[in-house]
Amino acid sequence: MLELTNVEVYYGGIHALQGISIEVPDGKIVSLIGANGAGKSTTLNSIVGLVKPQAGSIAWNGKELTALGTKRIVSEGVVLVPEGRRIFPNLTTWENITLGAYHRSDKAGIERDRDMVYELFPRLKERSKQNAGTLSGGEQQMLAVARGLMSRPKLFMLDEPSLGLAPLIIKDIFDTIRKINAEGTTVLLVEQNARAALKIADSAYVMETGRITLSGTGKELLADTRIKEAYLGGVK
Template identity: 60%
Template sequence: MLSVKDLHVYYGGIHALKGVSLEVPQGKIVTLIGANGAGKSTLLRTICNLVPARSGEILFQQENIVRVPTHEIVKRGIAMIPEGRRIFPNLSTYENLRLGAYGRTDDVEIEQDLQWVYKLFPRMLERKNQQAGTLSGGEQQMLAVGRGLMTRPALLMLDEPSLGLAPILVEEIFEIIREIHKQGITILLIEQNALAALKVADYGYVVETGNVVLSGAGDELLHSEEVRKAYLG
């Protein structure tokens, strides 16, 4: 579904991604693990064209999307749940979810998707009219994921969905990731909680200082001595 080939990205004079290549097969969960500042978020932002690529290719369903505007990339079926949630705090939970469907005109299907989000996250229905800024951290993360799902994505990219959450909520978020995946949505996941990420992933990549240094099946990386020492403690 997604193929990144020899991607180079710069922030001013800093070479942030140094020839990154990876594949995200349709219907799979692929995770990127690595330390802070390794380039993981930059990669997601570049896929969405929020950060321009200097060179390389990003093929989504066989089409190069490197120069495609961000709003068009969303329409083509890629949604990103950004690190830090980035919800609209002064709008209600419901208004935030409806904004996820801003590019859609299929009212019946929008309503169906809204009901699906409420089924996944019953608390979003309970908090429907509440200002999003007053939700707890875990609820805001659920809202951010729900808003992304309202775009009806083929590929959902999640940037640090468990960041700052209590362990019990981390478990809940990963359970929901599994549930979304069961609906046929392909997932690209960035996560500092390497253990939780590799447990759900079909395939994983280890990123260090802008390079992919290791890749393999999720289970294989979970039991790799190198990965255990560096990321699993």
């Protein structure tokens, strides 16, 4: 289980995270929704060590992460697919995927996992020799997810995976997230597409200006009139 307890983050004079507490149980999908600037990406960056909290605790299966570097956190099985994909455009699809296993030395396991992500994303196999910068937006997002999976995550965090994608591609991405979770990987999902994020969530949190303002199951929040008015296009 991942547990954030009273986490505080400042950027200069900006109080980006104001004592947030979140639980991500093993084997579940937890969604974090909210408007731009609410602190969602800062939360993920804090978990993976890219941002250091000024106060509070971030514990993964009882181990405190705040004192660890990002490489060590990834080796513990905590992996982030960042917003904007951050692929390497001048490297091939194959090279990008292989870079996801940079901290691993088990060659046979890497080969098996590469086959696994190609099975999950057949289009990437078809484009394995193609430079990643020439892929479509949806294919680049698939590549970012595939690269993350090569790290063998126990906790897989995705930051805005649907951003800028067509509806059919969004459906494919969310179907893939379900499959990854069904195979035993815990998922923490940050999304502005609140409807899609809540539909697949076991539990969810709403974040506003650095605070958690609502929490519940995905179904509960989908039915909440406050969520409908703020994030789902009004009460229906």
